[in-house]
Amino acid sequence: MSKDVLEFLRNHAPFYLATIKDHGPKVRPMGFAMEYHGKIYFAAGAHKQVYRQMVDNPLVEIATTGKEGNWLRLTGLATFVDDADLFDAAVQAFPHLGEMYPKGGPNKLAFFYLKDATALFMDVKGETTKTVKL
Numbered sequence: 001m002s003k004d005v006l007e008f009l010r011n012h013a014p015f016y017l018a019t020i021k022d023h024g025p026k027v028r029p030m031g032f033a034m035e036y037h038g039k040i041y042f043a044a045g046a047h048k049q050v051y052r053q054m055v056d057n058p059l060v061e062i063a064t065t066g067k068e069g070n071w072l073r074l075t076g077l078a079t080f081v082d083d084a085d086l087f088d089a090a091v092q093a094f095p096h097l098g099e100m101y102p103k104g105g106p107n108k109l110a111f112f113y114l115k116d117a118t119a120l121f122m123d124v125k126g127e128t129t130k131t132v133k134l
Contacts, residue, residue, distance in 0.1 A: 004130070008064070017044075017060060021053050040114070062074040069124030076118065
């Protein structure tokens with residue numbers, strides 16, 4: 001887990017997750033990212049299209065931009081983990097998740113990390129300033 005990657009995501013939310021559907025990209029804003037057992041975890045509603053898109057094609061990319069024009073591109077395979085303790089940790093860190101997705105409610109959060117991920121930190125010119133393997 002790279003603290004630099006997590007810090008950049010948290011400081012520059014929303015960040016944007018790109019998936020594939022019908023051979024084309026689908027992009028949406030995201031805001032949840034947390035460290036858990038040495039990995040950066042994200043979450044999506046298991047009832048949403050984004051979840052189905054990642055199940056069908058787990059190759060995704062996340063990107064966000066800093067205030068000075070620097071940016072981050074994070075690419076990897078969405079790998080889902082079903083862990084009740086992860087849900088509890090997420091709700092403790094982000095209480096609004098518990099309101100949106102109460103335990104035992106009709107909708108469930110699907111937690112994932114990016115397997116075989118590469119993070120590229122870029123400058124305003126698009127030059128890679130740092131590469132991190134996760």
